[in-house]
Structure formats: structure tokens, C-alpha cells
Amino acid sequence: MTRGPGIARTLLPKGFKANGVNCGVRRYRPDLGILISEEDAVGVGMFTLNECRAAPVLYSQKMVPSKHIRAIITNSGQANAATGPEGVETNLKMAEAAARSLGCNTHQVLTASTGVIGQPMEIEKIVGAVGDLVHNAGGSAEPFALAILTTDLVPKTVTTTVQLSGGQIRITGIAKGSGMIHPNMATMLGYLLTDVALPLDVAQDMLTSVTNETFNMISVDGDTSTNDAVFLMANGASGVKLNDDADYAAVKKALLEVSKVLSQAIARDGEGATKLVEVNLKGSHDLALARKAARGITVSPLIKTAIHGADPNWGRILARLGAEGIPAASLDKLSLKIQGKKVMEKGRPVAFDRGELSTLLRQDLIKIQVDLFSGDQEATAWGCDLSKKYVEINTEYS
């Protein structure tokens, strides 16, 4: 698996092109990006569960699932987070402009938007730049990945190839994380592109399952954005389709891996984050509860600050598990490891070398492993530590 944006460009799957330009909403940085499939592609999406959904989310949600998606256009700098008629109209203008340049129908174009809210969108600048954006698109993911960043520190791209029974296919993923822009909220956007042919229902099932295990398991601060979305486009340009269960499993596994790498990159790039935190909770009788509890640990400010301080604070972890509703009977059985070192067994603290563990907690990947010995369900969540820098970034003195 090659991770961008290192020396190598991040290749797009066959039949896909991408681009990013500065349309003038931001001063210098690219602020408008597009992902294009040369032929109609299967397009599916997963969207924020926030009751307050922005116009692009409401629009894209209506357009998918579809077998005829040609592009996803995304602007950054000014978010279309509106829910009223102006937001709907602005969003439609963006989709229409892309459709015109591509020579397709508007309903073949998906949209997303991230950035500052509360300003009137400079939609003329966006519409005016779409022609160049479309016509100069090329085969690498970076121009798009850069154009969708807000306060993220690094563009997030990953690509992998998979050998199926019918030949080789490629999956490329691009994401933006939880950079915060005054006065808006975090936005998480994920884009998965592949040149394998996928039936519509298979594409949707795979995306739902993969998103629930990856993008939905990351948290920087526990808030949910109005604009979050994850898209999957499968255009079949490789000429390869799924012939058997092994092909199905291989594609799903690769999508999961790509999504996991992107999710980890988003968590690691959380505001003010200095450490990536991975919480694995197994032995649960209930998958939903396992996911909730694993996420709960990554969300807890008490645990996040303890990790920031390299403090092996098992008490806060135990308390959070209880608060998330892990039954007392399971808490009495649990084992807890931090950085591979056992700190609790059968629900009770065990002696450990505090100095050694504190040193291990100064690494930039923190692993917390809980085993409840109460079932065979398992969940992994990713988050980051909580630093003074987070407070600084989000404390916007007017």
C-alpha cells in the first residue's frame, strides 16, 4: 500500500481523474476539487446522522445509490452548511456547473462542502473555475486531496492494488479530517474510488460495513458535523468484476484497509493532537455496545488528557466503560492492557512498572486493549490526545 503524498504520486484507479484549483474563495490555497469517472460509475454514500444536514448532504443523499455517477465536486474555504433554500440553490449551481463541463446530467454529479459557515457563498467564483478544473484533471489524487483540506495539516491519500480472479484492480482513498475553521464545526469527508465493477447493492453494503468499522469509529472531540460524508465510486474500468466469494472478500478487505489508514490519519491529524490512540475492545456480548464503549474511551477528555500526560490512568478507563453501560458483571472480569502492558486483570488492578509504562506512553501511537471475556464481539476505535493546543485552536478570541 502506497501512502501519499510522499515521493510517489498516489495513482487513481483506471478511468478516474482528479483535480484541484484555487477559485478565489481562499487567497492562495486550492479551494475547489473534483473527482471524475470517465464513464458512468456506481456511486453510493454514507452521510452524517446529524439532524441538521447541510444542503450538499441532503442533495447527494438523494442522488445515491446510482449507477450513473460521473463526478464528485467539493469546495473548501466556505462551507455550504445551509439547510434553507439559498443553500440548496448554491449547491445546485455547483453541481450544474460541473455537469455542463463534463457534458452529463446534473444528477450524475455529487457534491460536498467544507469550511467557514455564516458567510454568503461566493458561488460565482466556484462556477467560474469549474471549466478549468474539469479540463485539466489528471491521474493522481494529490491535487484533489489538497483542495479539500481546511486546517488539516496533511493531505490524506492511500492507494492499493488487489489481485482478483479476473485481474488486478486498484482502490484509492482520499480524506479530509477534523480541521476546525471559525465559526464552523469539524467536517470529515472520505472518498473511495475503485475500477472494479460492483453491483449497486454490493457497493452500498460494502461501504456501510466499512464505514461503520472505520470512519464512524474515529473521534477527535465527539461532535458530529452537518457536512460529513463518505463516498464510494466503482466504475468497472479495469474490466474486472467479482466472480466469487473470494473476490468479494478481497475487495471488502482492501476497502476496509484503505478506510482504516485514512481514519487513522484523520485521528492522528486531530486538532492539537500529538498521539494517535487506538482502543480495541473485545469479548463483548453486544457489538453496538462494544463500539459505543470503545468510542467512549476515545472521546473522554479525562482519558485524552491522561494520555497526553503519559499517565497510565486505568481508573478513568474503567469508569468510562461503566459510564458507557458495560455491565458490572463484565467489568468484574475484564483485563486491560495499555501499550501491551497489563494493568488490570479479572476486574482488579495489577502491579505494573509505572516508570516503564509512562515511557511507553510517550510514543505517538497509544494502544489500549480491553477484553471483557463476555462474548465474541469486538470493536476498534481511534482518537487522539487532548492538548492545550486543542484549546488554543478552538478558542477563537473575537
Add this chain to the structure above:
Amino acid sequence: MTRGPGIARTLLPKGFKANGVNCGVRRYRPDLGILISEEDAVGVGMFTLNECRAAPVLYSQKMVPSKHIRAIITNSGQANAATGPEGVETNLKMAEAAARSLGCNTHQVLTASTGVIGQPMEIEKIVGAVGDLVHNAGGSAEPFALAILTTDLVPKTVTTTVQLSGGQIRITGIAKGSGMIHPNMATMLGYLLTDVALPLDVAQDMLTSVTNETFNMISVDGDTSTNDAVFLMANGASGVKLNDDADYAAVKKALLEVSKVLSQAIARDGEGATKLVEVNLKGSHDLALARKAARGITVSPLIKTAIHGADPNWGRILARLGAEGIPAASLDKLSLKIQGKKVMEKGRPVAFDRGELSTLLRQDLIKIQVDLFSGDQEATAWGCDLSKKYVEINTEYS
């Protein structure tokens, strides 16, 4: 209503005594406190919903409701947060020691505990100090209020008198807030004492209702402790009982007021807090949802940091309401006021004087008012801002 610990002592209701001493667990500060009723009192409690409940919580939960409660003993400095047999035994020793000194049965003594966990409790020191603690108890709340503090900055006491049809009664409340002690979690303890005579079921109903509207509506960091408890003791020593609905309403209202003052004091004294935040959400069709959403706003790190920075960030508030599940139809109707200034109407931002509002947000009481125009349910929650100091306090470099 007189608030301690100003010039005036905070009087206890008739028939109650209180004390606090240093038993040697801490170096200098008082670390052991007791509240005593000279005669059997009605005692009821509300306890943490955390599945991981400490020995004193499990014990006290079994003892109440009761008509024969004589005392609540509480130690600080070392928390008995254990769930295993040692914790149970240690807790029982503390209750037994108090019962011996009081000349009553052990099951007439309730217990609570707050402080550092993970050390063996120095129970001999506690037991050894109980005699003096009981015998020197007096009529003011402060010695107890000081003895239960951990990293709280100020003792929290309040007292009020109520004129009922049968005569005057007094209610006194004492609380400790969310000071954090390495390596433990926040603990919230509340004690309500009154000399009115209350039937057992009335006492429990009142405490449940009052706690749900006050202590359960405060949040410093969204974590739930294993040791949280709120107690109500009613000993009837005033000779006054509830004769009619007006008496009932007056007592309930006073208990609510006392609990509200204590809850606000706890929120204001949150770790690193510089501002008390009050969120009022009305016009909801669903009380549980209204409470959840109001609390959600006080918990959101994005909103807490914005308030810290005097930033009137309505976007983050709107997004959180959506994330808590307030229906889109209500979000489209809502009005939002910050410090009494309208920033949203009918679900849309309205023009406001940003400079003026930012100045108002530098005050130390921040009021956020949401009206959903979708029903007649209403909830109020209290919290605090999120500062770098919070991160500092909870980042314990080992």
C-alpha cells in the same frame, strides 16, 4: 438564602450536627466528615448510573430508603472506589466505627468516599478519628463541607428557611464538585438536610425529581464517576409536617432552589473553569430529549472552547443540537439567544453586533437560550468553559 462560607455560618436544620477533622490520610487538610441527625431520620439517595459502582455507593444504595438513618460519614483524600471484597470491608469498617460512636446500628449510617484511588485505604486512621469526629460535632455545615473537598476550590453550602402551614422549617445543602485527583475521576457528592417531617415515598420522589433537574444536569467533562451520590435526610425535628399541597410545593421548590445553587456552584468550580454556562432549552416536544440536548451543549468541547474565547459561535450550537437528535423540523423553527442577544431566528442566523456580544461573553455567567417552538417541555443544564488550565490539571505527567 444564605450562601456559605461567607461571614455567616451556614446553619444546619434542627436536630442535625456536622463535623470534619483531619484523620491523617491527608497531611493537613480535613479529610473525614460526618453529618448526624440526633434522632432517626428519613434517608433517601440517588446514585451514579455508572455500571462500575464503588463500595460506598453499593452499600448506601442498599441502606436507603430508610426511616432510621442517623448519619452520613464521608472520607476524602483516598477514595474507596473499589468494587471487590476489600472495598466492601473497608467501607463497612467506616460505617461501623460511626455507628459505635453514635450508639446506633451500622445500617443507620450511610457512607461516601472521594479522592485518590489505587492506594490501600488507611482505614485505621479513619476508624481512629471517628470518636472525636462524632463527639465534637456542632451546628454549622462548614467543617463537613471543607472535609469533603478534593481539588474543589471552595466549600459549597447553602441554607434556606421555608414558612409552611405548620411553622418554619430549614433546608441546608452541602456539595462537593468535580475536583480531580490523580489517578481518579471526578466525584460529585450532594447532601440535603431538612428538619421537616417527610414520608419516605415523598422524600424519595422529591429527591429524584430535584436531582434530575439539577445535579444530573451539570457537567464538567461528560465523564460519570463511580462514586457520585446525592442524599436527602429529613428528621422532622422542627415538629412541622406537610399539611397540604401548598406545603408540599413549597418544600419541593426550596429543595430545588438549594440543589440548583449547589449545582451551579459545582459547575462554576469545574476544573480550569473561568465561566459558568447555563443552557436553557424550551419548546421541545420531549423532555428527555430536551435534557439530553441541553446537556449536550454544556458537554461539547467545541462550544466550551468557543465560550472560553468569548466567541458567539452559533454554528457549533446548532450542529450539536442536530447531533443530539433534535429533529430537523424543530431546527428549522428554533430561535437562539446568547447573553440575551438573538443570533438565530426561525432556524436561520440573524445579524448581530459581534463586538457587543463578544464583550458580553467575557462575563463569568454565560446564558444560552434555545426555543424550538415544538412543544412545552423545557430543560436547563449547567456547565463551564474549557480552558488550557483544564488540560493542565488533568495532564498528569508521571
